[in-house]
Amino acid sequence: MTSYGDAATIRRILTESGDTWAVVGLSNNTARVAHGVARVLREHGKRVVPVHPRAEEVAGEPGYANLAEVPFPVDVVDVFVNSNVAGGIADQAVAVGARAVWFQLGVVDEAAFQRAREAGLDMVMDRCPAIELPKLAG
Secondary structure, X not given: OOOOOOHHHHHHHHHOOOOEEEXXXXXXXXXXXXXXXXXXXXXXXXXXXXXXXXXXXXXXXXXXXXXXXXXXXXXXXXXXXXXXXXXXXXXXXXXXXXXXXXXXXXXXXXXXXXHHHHOOOEEEOOOOHHHHHHHHHO
């Protein structure tokens, strides 16, 4: 299996990249995995900003239709969209000055990974921060 995020990069994103996470694909649909991951991120002290075309408020945090609409700096962009559109989200993360991009389990775009890394961002693909965060305490 190809690794799209070494342990040092994962740790750096989770502990040093900042606490404002834009979760792309997060809505009020509690059946979606993004909702549970957002809860875990909040439990670990992260500010979770929903980014979704419907721009729904989630857990008291206003939502935005896209990253460009978020009126404050975003540290990490966590991506819950299909791989075929995820690369565009990574490019938007670079454009808004994010420090890192995290593609969720099953989301893989090797060209986007390269572009983000070349732009100086940390990036992880095909991993879940809700799985990785508890490992940091271990």
